[in-house]
Amino acid sequence: MKLIAHACGPTIFPSNTIFSAREALKNGADMVELDLQLTLDKKLAVFHDKDLMKKYGLDKRCREVTSQEFLSLRRTVDPACPSHLLEHFFQCGIAPILLHHSHYVVEETLELIEQYDYADRVLFGIGEVRTLLRIREKYPKARVLGFIKNPDDIESFVENGVNYIRLWERWLTRENIRRVKDGGVELWIMTGGPETDFPVGKPDRDSLLRLAALKPDGLLVNDIPFVQSVLSELE
Secondary structure, eight states: OEEEEGGGOOSSSOTTOHHHHHHHHHTTOSEEEEEEEEOTTSOEEEOOSSSSHHHHSOOSOGGGSOHHHHHTOBOSSOTTSBOOBHHHHHHTTOOSEEEEOOGGGHHHHHHHHHHHTOGGGEEEEESOHHHHHHHHHHOTTOOEEEOOSSGGGHHHHHHTTOSEEEEEGGGOOHHHHHHHHHTTOEEEEEOSOTTSSSOTTOOOHHHHHHHHHTOOSEEEESOHHHHHHHHGGGO
């Protein structure tokens, strides 16, 4: 079972930072996941929230600031942590990476991957079939995970050649698990989140053990050492 460091594994260091990605990989993560948004000048910022207020104290959206303005920001919880563009992760050799992006950043992502020759070091995480088709057109052998928006989307992603499907923990019915497995693709689970007792990526011991019993192919979690210690109980 793969362990994917959700938002680069924010435990010691803030989310979506090179510091946290390095820490997660050092601690045994199979991959780090990060979120992408476009800045005003069409650069790929590594950032998740709908606006910059919570993380940086700035009442603007990512697309309303230039890349230089974004890079000048510092985390309110840890001013020593800078903000990053995706190219900084590539320049530092961070890999493998699960790129969580939507259709409106796919062209910029493909251009950057081409520039840094990173196609074999990333897994594309997408939410729309049209994005899947565009990636397949560019990189036929690319590995693609469907961040589906609804369980009703399982079959359409499978039919169009996705390799993995992420289900939220709240979607884990026997029927949905069967549909993914019958499609011949890997099942990855996003732990915690809405309609559970835990924040996204932060399950407790008992929740982890329940999820592991379902035998998923991957878990998206924040704290890699904690998850490893719990799963070791099953060995």
